Amino acid sequence: MEVVVVPTPEDAATLVADAYAALLRRTPAAVLGLATGSTPLPVYRELARRHRDEGLSFARARGFLLDEYVGLPTGHPERYREFIRTELEQHVDFAPGAIVGPGDLDVAPLEAGPAYEQLIREAGGIDLQILGIGTDGHLAFNMPMSSLSSRTRLKTLTPRTRHDNARFFDGDLDRVPTHCLTQGLATILDSRHAVMLGFGRGKAQAVREAVEGPLSSRWPASVLQLHPHATVVVDEDAASQLAFTDYYRTTYAGKPVGQGL
Template identity: 90%
Template sequence: MEVVVVETPEEAARVVADAYTALLRRTPAAVLGLATGSTPLPVYRELARRHREEGLSFSAARAFLLDEYVGLPPGHPERYREFIRAELERHVDFAPGAIVGPGDLDAAPLDAGPAYERAIRDAGGIDLQILGIGSDGHLAFNMPMSSLASRTRVKTLTTRTRQDNARFFAGDIEQVPTHCLTQGLATILDSRHAVMLGFGRGKAQAVREAVEGPLSSRWPASVLQLHPHATVVVDEDAAGQLAFADYYRSTYAGKPVGQGL
């Protein structure tokens, strides 16, 4: 696991966008894993800028989403597929149908997980998976105590999670779905390169436990310790509890020129 400590989320976006740029120029038909939420937004905005100003192309690439609500109709503004459409797809040149979410396969919820696993496998696997870490250490909808060997599946949303997400549904918890589809932790481990982002003091404990703590389902993001090519990119606030922060800074600063993430 490589840990990169930067000053701001905007600097993190440039670092991660460099990895996307190198991958897409090396492998135009790369398979990308896309996360939703506020954490990856600076990366998506930087990628859109590079497409607009520097010609970075996604035209041959494919992408898979990490998760999706169950029960929201197509086009609902709170579907994660709509988030990606608004924040990334509309601003770059993905081909029609190139982006797929776990709720897009016309399968019943209990069948959608295995179908999604097959779709990812048939596409050749995910080359670069972007992730955000929750303040409780969750990845996607793999909440604390999720199996470290889990695969894409239906999950029941806890009351706390639904309360937290009610702000996106006019404050009404009754409008928040009770279930979701999410890639599992083992699915995430199958990606060739996993990049986890964490910003702000509220993520500091989770980042510390994921990077320097024991492997534990209490902190699902700690599963990335098992990944053969995992990169954690955090700002100074999120790195505030890391015991080896100076080591991470020095090793990143000393990387060979052109090595990338």
């Protein structure tokens, strides 16, 4: 696991966008794992800028979402598929139908997980998976005590998660879905390169446990310790509880020129 400490989320966006650009130049038909929420937004905005100003193309790439609510109609503003459409897809040149989420499949929710896993396998697997980390260490909707060997599946949202997400539904808890579909932790481990972002002091404990703590389902993001190519990019606040920051800075500064993340 490589840990990169940067001053701001915007600095992280530049680094991660560099990784996307290098991948797309090397493999134009790359398969991208797409996270939602505020954490990856600076990256998506930088990718949109590079498409607009520098010609970075996604025309042959494919995208797979990390997760999705169950029960929200197509086009609902809080669907994660809609988030990706408005924050990334409509600003670049993905081909029609190139992005799919686990809630887009014409199957029952209990069947969606295995069907989604099959789609990812048929695409050749995910080349670059972007991730955010929750304050409790969750990845996607893999909350604390999720199985470290889990695959894409239907999950029941916890009362805490629904309460936290009610702000996106005008504060009305009754409008928050009770179930979701999420890639599993083992699915995430199958990606060729996983990039986890963490910003702000509120993420500091979760980042510390994920990076320097023991492997534990209590902190699901710690599963990335098993990933053969995991990169953690955090700002100064999110890195504030790490014990080995000097080591991370030294090793990153000493990387061969042009190696990238």
